[in-house]
Amino acid sequence: xxxxxxxxxxxxxxxxxxxxxxSRPWADAMLRELDFVESDLGALRWALGSAGALFRxxxxxxxxLALGKRVPVVDVTFRELGTKTTGxxxxxxYAGALLFICVDGLARLVATVFASSTLGRVPxxxxxxxxxxxxxxxxxxxxxxxxxxxxxxxxxxxxxxILVAHLIVHFSKYGWLx
Amino acid sequence: MRSRLRLSxxxxxxLEAFLDDPKEWKYGYDISKTTGLKSGTLYPIxxxxxxxxxxxxxxxxxxxxxxxxxxxxFTRNGLREALEVVRSRLKSRSQRTAFGGVKL
Numbered sequence: 001x002x003x004x005x006x007x008x009x010x011x012x013x014x015x016x017x018x019x020x021x022x023s024r025p026w027a028d029a030m031l032r033e034l035d036f037v038e039s040d041l042g043a044l045r046w047a048l049g050s051a052g053a054l055f056r057x058x059x060x061x062x063x064x065l066a067l068g069k070r071v072p073v074v075d076v077t078f079r080e081l082g083t084k085t086t087g088x089x090x091x092x093x094y095a096g097a098l099l100f101i102c103v104d105g106l107a108r109l110v111a112t113v114f115a116s117s118t119l120g121r122v123p124x125x126x127x128x129x130x131x132x133x134x135x136x137x138x139x140x141x142x143x144x145x146x147x148x149x150x151x152x153x154x155x156x157x158x159x160x161x162i163l164v165a166h167l168i169v170h171f172s173k174y175g176w177l178x
Numbered sequence: 179m180r181s182r183l184r185l186s187x188x189x190x191x192x193l194e195a196f197l198d199d200p201k202e203w204k205y206g207y208d209i210s211k212t213t214g215l216k217s218g219t220l221y222p223i224x225x226x227x228x229x230x231x232x233x234x235x236x237x238x239x240x241x242x243x244x245x246x247x248x249x250x251x252f253t254r255n256g257l258r259e260a261l262e263v264v265r266s267r268l269k270s271r272s273q274r275t276a277f278g279g280v281k282l
Contacts, residue, residue, distance in 0.1 A: 025235070026225060029248030030217060033207040046207075049218030057225055 002040040008047035009034060015054050020061040027054050056082045084151040091155020095138055099163065102134045131167055135160055185263060188215055192223050193260040196233075196250075200257050203236065203249035224250060232256030 001009075012034060016027035030050035037043040059082035106129040138160040142153040191213040196204065198212075210220050227233040234253050237246040252260060 025248070026221060029206060029235075030221065032245055032247050033205065033217075035245075036205070036207045046210075046217045049216045050221060052218040053221040053225075056222060 004040040004044040005034075008043040011047045011051060015051055019054060020058050022061050023054055023058045026057060030054070052086075056086055058082075059085050087149060087151025088155035088158065091142075091149075091152040091157075092159045093155075094141070094152070095134070095156045095159030095163075098137055099134045099159070103130050106130050131163065135163065138163075186223075188213075188219055189223050189227075190263070190267065191215065192220065192227070193263060196252055196256075197260055197264060200252050200260075203238075203251045205247055205249050209250070227256065232259055 009031070012027065012031040016024060016031055019027045027050075030046075030053075034043055034046060037046045063082075063085075106126055109129065110126070138156050142156045142160070145153045145156070192209065192215070195209050195212045206217070206220065206224065209215075209224075210217060213220065215223075224233065224235075228235050228250070231253055233250045233256055235248055235250050238249050239246065
């Protein structure tokens with residue numbers, strides 16, 4: 001069995017074990033179908049798509065459990081809630097990836113440019129790369145997506161707010177641009 | 179009360195795939211191949227149709243040593259609704275063609 005197929009099988013098996021009872025038969029069904037997907041990459045794509053579908057199906061049930069079934073059960077509302085949660089999480093993941101790229105870029109910049117020169121570090125440049133650049137990208141992307149993907153935009157803005165809060169805490173503890 | 183089924187083009191494709199042979203049980207991967215839909219699109223549609231009792235799902239009686247497969251087919255109600263939907267789509271399509279794309 002190739003690595004891709006083995007990964008796909010493990011992913012779906014784990015999801016089948018972790019899924020709430022309402023989603024478990026579907027998870028098992030997706031896992032069984034995996035044996036009939038011809039190509040190994042196709043099997044991995046099948047598993048990833050199935051994982052997304054299972055997540056969207058499970059979220060409403062998990063919300064229902066979390067709320068102790070106190071809320072009247074309206075399928076459509078819970079399904080929307082599941083879709084929105086997925087959207088917000090996608091937004092947060094996008095923002096996290098962008099922030100990682102910026103911080104990683106900053107680390108490389110510091111390592112290559114400033115370490116070899118006599119200039120020393122420039123806090124304003126570092127702050128711009130690690131904070132202003134991602135924040136500007138977050139706001140621009142959130143505004144661009146707002147009409148079509150409100151949930152994703154909300155996730156991106158949420159990540160932006162978390163980053164600002166983190167910086168406020170950082171600066172209040174260590175001082176401005178230290 | 180249940181809300182109306184959302185008839186996206188993908189849902190229509192799935193309904194049409196089942197209408198090819200309404201009494202026959204179909205497997206998830208086979209439907210995916212017939213409709214060209216990925217698992218992430220196909221299964222939410224199957225789940226929605228099953229929850230609305232338009233589809234019935236069953237585990238195939240497996241041969242010894244082989245795990246069973248999940249299979250699906252229309253319920254009586256599902257078949258009726260699917261036929262209505264497809265008929266109304268065909269009707270509106272033919273009206274649009276007859277009037278040269280002018281909205282009535």
